[in-house]
Amino acid sequence: MTQPTTGGGATSTNPGLSTNPGAVPTRRGTELILLAFAAGIVTLANVLVEANQTESVTADVLWYGLAYLGLFGVAHVAVRLLTPYADPLILPCVALLNGLGLVMIQRLDPSIQEHLRALGVDERFVPNDQGPKQVLWTAIALGLFVAVLVVIKDHRRLAKYGYTCGLAGLVLLALPGLLPASISEANGAKIWLRLGIFSIQPGEFAKILLMIFFASFLVAKRDLFMHAGKRVLGMDLPRARDMAPLFAAWGLSVGVLVLEKDLGTSLLFFGIVLVMLYIATERAVWLVIGLTFFMAGCVIAYNLFSHVQLRVDIWLDPFADFFGKGNQLALALFGMGTGGIFGTGLGAGRPELVAFANSDFILSSIAEEVGFVGFAAVLMVYLMLSMRGLRSALAVRDSFGKLLGGGLAFAIGFQVFVVAGGVTKLIPLTGLTAPFLALGGSSLVANYALVALLLRISDAARRPVTVPKPRPQQAPIAEASTILVERPR
Amino acid sequence: MQLTRAGFLALLWLFVLAALRVVRSDLYAASGLRATVPGFRRSAGKPVRGKAPRQLVVTHGALAGTRITLEGRPILIGRADDSTLVLDDDYASTRHARLSLRGTDWYVEDLGSTNGTYLDRAKVTAPTRVPLGVPIRIGKTVIELRS
Numbered sequence: 001m002t003q004p005t006t007g008g009g010a011t012s013t014n015p016g017l018s019t020n021p022g023a024v025p026t027r028r029g030t031e032l033i034l035l036a037f038a039a040g041i042v043t044l045a046n047v048l049v050e051a052n053q054t055e056s057v058t059a060d061v062l063w064y065g066l067a068y069l070g071l072f073g074v075a076h077v078a079v080r081l082l083t084p085y086a087d088p089l090i091l092p093c094v095a096l097l098n099g100l101g102l103v104m105i106q107r108l109d110p111s112i113q114e115h116l117r118a119l120g121v122d123e124r125f126v127p128n129d130q131g132p133k134q135v136l137w138t139a140i141a142l143g144l145f146v147a148v149l150v151v152i153k154d155h156r157r158l159a160k161y162g163y164t165c166g167l168a169g170l171v172l173l174a175l176p177g178l179l180p181a182s183i184s185e186a187n188g189a190k191i192w193l194r195l196g197i198f199s200i201q202p203g204e205f206a207k208i209l210l211m212i213f214f215a216s217f218l219v220a221k222r223d224l225f226m227h228a229g230k231r232v233l234g235m236d237l238p239r240a241r242d243m244a245p246l247f248a249a250w251g252l253s254v255g256v257l258v259l260e261k262d263l264g265t266s267l268l269f270f271g272i273v274l275v276m277l278y279i280a281t282e283r284a285v286w287l288v289i290g291l292t293f294f295m296a297g298c299v300i301a302y303n304l305f306s307h308v309q310l311r312v313d314i315w316l317d318p319f320a321d322f323f324g325k326g327n328q329l330a331l332a333l334f335g336m337g338t339g340g341i342f343g344t345g346l347g348a349g350r351p352e353l354v355a356f357a358n359s360d361f362i363l364s365s366i367a368e369e370v371g372f373v374g375f376a377a378v379l380m381v382y383l384m385l386s387m388r389g390l391r392s393a394l395a396v397r398d399s400f401g402k403l404l405g406g407g408l409a410f411a412i413g414f415q416v417f418v419v420a421g422g423v424t425k426l427i428p429l430t431g432l433t434a435p436f437l438a439l440g441g442s443s444l445v446a447n448y449a450l451v452a453l454l455l456r457i458s459d460a461a462r463r464p465v466t467v468p469k470p471r472p473q474q475a476p477i478a479e480a481s482t483i484l485v486e487r488p489r
Numbered sequence: 490m491q492l493t494r495a496g497f498l499a500l501l502w503l504f505v506l507a508a509l510r511v512v513r514s515d516l517y518a519a520s521g522l523r524a525t526v527p528g529f530r531r532s533a534g535k536p537v538r539g540k541a542p543r544q545l546v547v548t549h550g551a552l553a554g555t556r557i558t559l560e561g562r563p564i565l566i567g568r569a570d571d572s573t574l575v576l577d578d579d580y581a582s583t584r585h586a587r588l589s590l591r592g593t594d595w596y597v598e599d600l601g602s603t604n605g606t607y608l609d610r611a612k613v614t615a616p617t618r619v620p621l622g623v624p625i626r627i628g629k630t631v632i633e634l635r636s
Contacts (some may be wrong), residue, residue: 030511034504034511040500041501346494373502374497374501384512
């Protein structure tokens with residue numbers, strides 16, 4: 001059996017041995033080197049922070065660096081064992097982002113406390129130990145990451161649980177909106193689920209489950225979206241009834257907006273559905289229709305909800321109400337301005353002046369301290385992460401994997417766009433957080449699960465085609481030769 | 490201090506560049522959709538003549554652009570997962586057609602498909618020799634052999 005040239009030149013040089021596992025490089029060594037590189041960068045970042053803040057460097061940073069390397073070493077071993085052909089760039093990119101996020105959160109901890117106390121905020125509302133908590137969340141997230149790799153041996157099997165995932169995702173998404181505000185509301189958005197000591201955002205997990213549902217749904221019902229209806233302005237419009245799923249998705253994201261007051265999740269959800277529909281059908285008309293829906297949704301939301309109006313007003317002119325509503329964004333802009341091209345240096349800036357400097361505004365905190373040059377590098381790392389995901393989606397052979405991989409990779413890129421656009425005043429601010437960087441356990445855990453799925457898909461994409469199934473033991477009945485059998489007596 | 494600050498930024502970009510190097514070296518290997526680099530394809534045994542088909546190219550349909558190098562073993566085409574060319578096409582059967590090498594020529598053979606296999610315009614009923622560059626139509630997919 002000839003195979004698609006998955007292995008490039010490597011397989012074709014020995015045609016008889018194309019199923020030899022050594023024929024395709026697994027590139028795990030590259031991954032390990034890049035991980036060590038990332039650990040080096042994170043350690044250096046830690047050293048710089050300490051040097052800038054306390055004017056002395058202790059040996060502790062070395063231990064932090066080693067612990068970080070150990071943590072991701074475990075992840076690397078899991079990848080080596082479970083998905084040997086996975087993309088070598090995804091894990092190091094994630095590790096670097098997560099590491100920089102940890103350094104930043106750790107660095108902001110004392111400054112934020114000091115700043116809040118100086119403002120005279122009640123001691124009860126001064127957060128403590130957010131850095132160590134985030135480290136703990138990272139460990140939990142890596143645990144889940146390994147668990148996903150262990151449990152899901154073949155991403156195609158997820159397609160069978162499409163509707164289950166869809167239902168579970170829907171419940172998780174709607175839960176905080178329907179629960180009383182005392183359990184689910186924080187800072188104006190009803191997206192939390194507070195269970196005693198820790199609280200999670202179920203929407204982060206719903207995102208992945210709904211993507212699995214949409215991928216399996218679209219694979220099964222793809223033809224439905226290919227029927228051409230009327231032709232208007234040179235585009236084949238789909239039939240009105242085929243638009244029902246898109247309409248449902250739109251209704252759901254508006255519902256999230258109304259019930260949970262969460263602009264970000266609503267936007268992310270609609271964007272993902274739209275892009276997956278586009279990937280499945282290859283018809284740009286869906287994007288046109290979706291964007292029209294989106295515009296309509298924007299106008300309705302703007303006219304009906306005060307919190308949307310507020311966001312838009314801040315976006316249009318954050319300096320209009322500098323000491324009030326626009327303060328956060330205005331200070332973030334000033335901070336990035338102070339950073340300039342090369343930044344103030346890690347630990348030397350004052351990003352803590354911005355409210356939520358370590359979660360929603362961590363991108364602007366980083367931009368202030370490493371400047372445009374460093375911020376561009378961080379965005380490049382995100383870009384590569386998303387790009388490698390899309391590349392795996394392109395290369396994988398089954399439609400479900402293509403759709404799911406495309407959706408997951410797009411989700412990362414889209415989140416970064418929405419967050420970075422928000423803090424740099426390109427688009428109105430939303431409640432999304434930068435994946436892997438920002439403070440927040442749910443986001444971290446969910447995004448690690450997402451990356452585990454991407455690795456699984458990229459492993460399937462790069463794995464050489466397995467040995468063709470052994471020929472059926474019996475020849476087809478038509479070719480079978482007649483055998484004379486003695487009649488039993 | 491200024492030096493370490495610049496050093497950190499340089500290191501960040503070095504990471505990006507190192508990652509991009511991996512992307513570059515991986516560009517062809519990971520796609521699964523590209524032809525192999527030409528040259529050094531003379532397999533052991535008989536030398537391949539200049540006009541012998543070396544790859545199968547999908548020219549139309551959902552998989553357009555896909556190339557499969559021909560290595561002498563038969564190629565199964567259909568919707569089944571274990572086919573060499575897995576078609577996601579409602580007009581194709583689970584096991585639709587087979588391309589196989591006999592001597593130096595490739596033959597196409599219909600495996601009892603519902604909608605038939607067409608070589609150029611003619612329906613394939615028995616194994617038929619496939620000349621270079623002649624389209625084979627299977628459902629909405631068109632493939633051809635190229636050297």
